[in-house]
Amino acid sequence: MKHFKYDEWLSYVKDDISDKAREELESHLYTCDQCLEHYLQAISEHESSLPVLSNEPDFTDLVMAKVSKQKAAVEKPASLKKTAASKKPFYQQAAFHYLIAAAATLLLTFSGVFHSLATYASAVEAPKHMKEKRLSVTDGVIDKTFAWMDSLEKKEANKK
Known part of the structure; x- marks a missing residue:
């Protein structure tokens, strides 16, 4: 910087x-x-060289009056705001949308759709034939170790 x-x-x-x-x-x-x-x-x-306001209270009042005039010109009157909000049809209200979402969620929950989706997702995630063939690394190491030890025992038995 x-x-x-x-x-x-x-x-x-x-x-x-x-x-x-x-x-x-x-x-x-x-x-x-x-x-x-x-x-x-x-x-x-350099505060002393800066311009000084001759009549500070009047200056503040003038600025605030201009701000309020501009704010009033930009904003709609409160009565227009209320009528615009009340003219919205019921299906455009946020509460109506939340009610529809809650009803759909309850319907899907009680009909078992979510349960069937979870079952389907787990079936897609790992097929049964893949689960049976997969061994963990530890199981693989143990199996190889036992196989090696068995081969050593056979070699010893053949020598005798």
């Missing part, structure tokens, strides 16, 4: 940088705590 120097943050605070550099610094500021510290130091050192 590329970090920016204190001088670059100072230029940012003084507004002595290009728009492209400003965007890069701003996007980096969201992800880097170290650079945020440099930025806050630059602001605190």
